[in-house]
Amino acid sequence: MNFRKLSAILSSIVALDLIFFLSGCSDEPQNTQNSQSKTPEQVTRILWDRIKSRGQLVCGTNGELPGFSFVETNGKYRGIDVDICRAIAAAVFDNPDAVEYRNVNAKERFTALQTGEVDILSRNTSWTFSRATSQGLDFAPVVFYDGQAVMVRKNSNIKSVQDLKNKAICVQTGTTTEQNLADQMRKRGITYKSVVFEDVNVTFATYAEGRCDAVTTDRSGLVSRRTTLPKPEDNVILDDVLSSEPLAPAVAKGDTKWSDIVKWTVYALIKGEELGINSQNLAEFANSKDPDIKRFLGTEGNLGEGIGLTNDFAARIIKHVGNYGEIYERNLGTKTKLNLPRGQNQLGIKGGLLYSPPFR
Numbered sequence: 037m038n039f040r041k042l043s044a045i046l047s048s049i050v051a052l053d054l055i056f057f058l059s060g061c062s063d064e065p066q067n068t069q070n071s072q073s074k075t076p077e078q079v080t081r082i083l084w085d086r087i088k089s090r091g092q093l094v095c096g097t098n099g100e101l102p103g104f105s106f107v108e109t110n111g112k113y114r115g116i117d118v119d120i121c122r123a124i125a126a127a128v129f130d131n132p133d134a135v136e137y138r139n140v141n142a143k144e145r146f147t148a149l150q151t152g153e154v155d156i157l158s159r160n161t162s163w164t165f166s167r168a169t170s171q172g173l174d175f176a177p178v179v180f181y182d183g184q185a186v187m188v189r190k191n192s193n194i195k196s197v198q199d200l201k202n203k204a205i206c207v208q209t210g211t212t213t214e215q216n217l218a219d220q221m222r223k224r225g226i227t228y229k230s231v232v233f234e235d236v237n238v239t240f241a242t243y244a245e246g247r248c249d250a251v252t253t254d255r256s257g258l259v260s261r262r263t264t265l266p267k268p269e270d271n272v273i274l275d276d277v278l279s280s281e282p283l284a285p286a287v288a289k290g291d292t293k294w295s296d297i298v299k300w301t302v303y304a305l306i307k308g309e310e311l312g313i314n315s316q317n318l319a320e321f322a323n324s325k326d327p328d329i330k331r332f333l334g335t336e337g338n339l340g341e342g343i344g345l346t347n348d349f350a351a352r353i354i355k356h357v358g359n360y361g362e363i364y365e366r367n368l369g370t371k372t373k374l375n376l377p378r379g380q381n382q383l384g385i386k387g388g389l390l391y392s393p394p395f396r
Contacts, residue, residue, distance in 0.1 A: 083291040084344065087155055092134045095121035096154030099139035100236060102260045103367050103374045104160050104180075113137045116367045117158040119357055120179060120285050124156065124301045126356040127349040143210035143234055146171055149288050156298060158285040160257065162212045173286040174295045177302045179360075181380040181389050184216050184278040185255040187262065190270050192249060197224065197276040204229040206248035208239045213253050216279040240264070254281050256368075256376060263373045296343045304350040307332060307392040308359035310383060315358040318351065332395045339395060350395070360390065 087093060097105040097117050105115040122132035140148045140159065149157045150172060161167075162182075163175045186205070188194040194203070197220070207214050209232045221228055231248050233239045240261050243251035251258070255273060262268045285302065287295050308314065311329055313321055321329055330336035334347030341347060357363065361383075368376040382388025 083152070083155065083288070084294040084297070087128070087294065091129065092136055093121060093125045093128065094136050094138060094153070094155045096138050096140045096145060096148050096157045097121070097159045098236075099137065101160060101257060102263055103256070103372065103376070104260065105137075105158070114367065116179065116363055117160060117285075119363045119367065120158045120302065120305075121156065123305060123353045123357040123363075124298060126352045127297065127301045127304070127345055130346075130352050130356075132356040141210070141235065142208055146173065149173065149286065152288075155294070156285055156287050160254065160283050161286060162254075162281045163284045163286075164212060167286070172289045174289045176285040176287070176295075176298045177306070177392075178282040178284045178389070179302060180256065180283040182254045182256050182281040182283055184213055184252060184281055185258055186250050186252045186274045186276060186278070187243075187258045187271055188250045188274065189246075190272050194250065194274070196274060197221075197278070198226065200228055200250060201226050202228065203249035204231050204247070206231045206233070206239050206243045206251040208232070208236050208253065209234055211253070212279070212281065217252055220278045252278070254283070256283075256374075259374050259376060293344055297345065300343060301349075301353060303392040303395075304332075304353050305357075305360040305363065306383070306390050307395060308350065308354045309361040310385065310392060313354055313359065314362055315354055315356075318354050328395065337396075 095118075097113070097115075099105055099107055099113070101115065103115055105113060105117040108114055118137070121135050121137070125134040126132040128134075138148070138154055140154065140157070145157055145159055145161065146167070148154045157173075160180075163178065167173045168175055186197060186200070194200060200221075205217065205228055207217055207230055214230070214232065217230070231242065233242065240251060242248055244265055253261075255277075258273050262271050262273070265271060285298060287298055311321075311332060313329070313332075321333060322335070324330060324333075327336065331339060333351045334340055334349065338347050340349045346352070358366075364378060364381065365371065368374050369378075378388065380389045382390065384391035
């Protein structure tokens with residue numbers, strides 16, 4: 037090989053090296069490198085930082101379930117799931133209205149959370165093993181203890197699940213309801229016809245049209261949906277309980293700071309009721325000497341700072357949204373169409389299942 041040919045080859049190699057070097061300096065690879073070099077703490081702060089800079093919470097909810105999340109004629113969202121998001125916005129921004137609501141159906145709800153379309157899922161969602169593990173959800177405390185039930189027409193002569201043999205049952209796919217129904221009917225040796233739909237409105241419309249003998253979902257959902265039927269009084273909910281359904285808000289796994297904020301917001305709602313502090317008497321506790329109350333309201337200590345909030349975050353929640361008992365009463369209580377007894381959703385000190393860890 038002569039000198040000129042060798043020089044040409046070497047020049048080509050140098051040119052290629054330069055091209056690769058310049059390519060390595062472009063924005064995209066550099067961002068990738070920076071992302072990969074972030075510490076775990078930096079990575080888990082990404083969502084929380086985005087929410088703060090946006091100044092608004094994006095809440096994934098149902099939007100079609102009275103008592104839990106639905107849209108009033110004036111366009112405002114109402115319901116217990118809605119109030120959970122309002123409470124978080126109150127804690128973070130001191131403004132319960134700093135929320136954008138996005139309706140997500142049962143099938144798309146987890147994808148919306150995992151892809152970052154929504155910051156939180158507050159949508160009558162059951163806390164299960166697989167959802168908390170393989171589907172990457174981090175659940176907050178339960179806000180409503182429920183169980184699956186079945187609704188039938190009063191004149192059907194169906195008195196229990198045993199009477200559903202060879203009957204058509206409407207059920208929504210993409211929910212725990214579908215699997216629970218299959219499990220319970222198989223366990224009881226009952227054959228039935230499953231009529232499955234993705235859309236909850238279609239599911240109940242099909243039942244209302246008489247094309248199904250029964251419809252099944254969480255008992256609270258049946259109570260809620262019955263109020264929307266042409267003749268609610270012509271429908272009854274069977275006593276049989278097909279499953280346990282602990283309904284809880286959820287966020288995507290990974291952002292521990294954001295997860296802590298959501299969890300302790302729910303606990304603040306419960307603790308407020310435990311302490312007897314509500315939106316009407318909050319001011320009366322401002323000068324309390326009780327150390328538990330002082331820490332809770334942020335007049336002593338720095339608990340709020342430990343999760344990236346102001347120390348009075350719990351006081352903000354109670355002021356703007358109320359405690360858990362207030363939320364329950366205005367959405368599901370005795371003065372609503374649903375009139376759902378609190379039952380298991382009563383405080384632990386009153387025989388229920390709701391209990392908050394200490395604020396200390």
